[in-house]
Amino acid sequence: MEQKSILIIDSYEQLKAISDPLRTKMLMYLIEQPHTGHMLAEALNLSRAKILYHLRELEKHGIIRLVKKVEKKGNILKYYQAVAKGFIPADHLLNFTETSDSTRQSYLEVLDRAKTRVITAPDKSFEIQTSNVEKWNSLSMQTEFTVSKEKFLEFTKKYRELINTLKTDDSESEKRIYYLMSTAFEIEEKLFVNRD
Numbered sequence: 001m002e003q004k005s006i007l008i009i010d011s012y013e014q015l016k017a018i019s020d021p022l023r024t025k026m027l028m029y030l031i032e033q034p035h036t037g038h039m040l041a042e043a044l045n046l047s048r049a050k051i052l053y054h055l056r057e058l059e060k061h062g063i064i065r066l067v068k069k070v071e072k073k074g075n076i077l078k079y080y081q082a083v084a085k086g087f088i089p090a091d092h093l094l095n096f097t098e099t100s101d102s103t104r105q106s107y108l109e110v111l112d113r114a115k116t117r118v119i120t121a122p123d124k125s126f127e128i129q130t131s132n133v134e135k136w137n138s139l140s141m142q143t144e145f146t147v148s149k150e151k152f153l154e155f156t157k158k159y160r161e162l163i164n165t166l167k168t169d170d171s172e173s174e175k176r177i178y179y180l181m182s183t184a185f186e187i188e189e190k191l192f193v194n195r196d
Contacts, residue, residue: 007084
């Protein structure tokens with residue numbers, strides 16, 4: 001069974017199940033690829049018993065599923081994977097505090113996984129051949145701006161469409177694997193001060 005792009009969380013029990021910070025952290029790994037309880041325990045530096053409890057809860061609520069069993073030295077290794085690459089609460093759940101807690105936690109976990117990607121990327125990923133940033137084989141930027149909600153939503157729609165053009169690159173030229181992480185959200189005040 002193929003991993004979905006998005007799963008709509010439609011019950012309060014599912015929402016509670018993914019709102020736990022540890023489960024959100026586990027989901028980041030399980031979205032990427034299948035893991036056993038032992039693998040997650042090692043990655044997160046926690047006991048297998050604790051991890052197995054949370055795996056059962058996530059599986060019970062349809063957030064993850066068992067994808068394969070492997071026999072190794074007389075033991076059965078169970079590999080679990082998230083049923084989707086992303087999870088969005090249904091509209092009728094949006095008034096629960098767990099929704100914003102879960103979303104905030106997932107943003108933090110995405111940022112944490114991005115940090116790991118930067119640390120483990122090869123040195124060549126950060127080599128600079130020119131002072132012209134337009135020709136760099138990497139991108140790192142952060143910015144703040146003031147814009148209407150409508151304009152921001154228009155931008156995010158165009159941004160998603162632009163990302164999809166990368167995913168459907170049918171060119172015959174040599175291809176490389178790139179990692180892209182983006183976050184955007186409303187803040188109360190700007191930290192970057194423009195001194196004109």
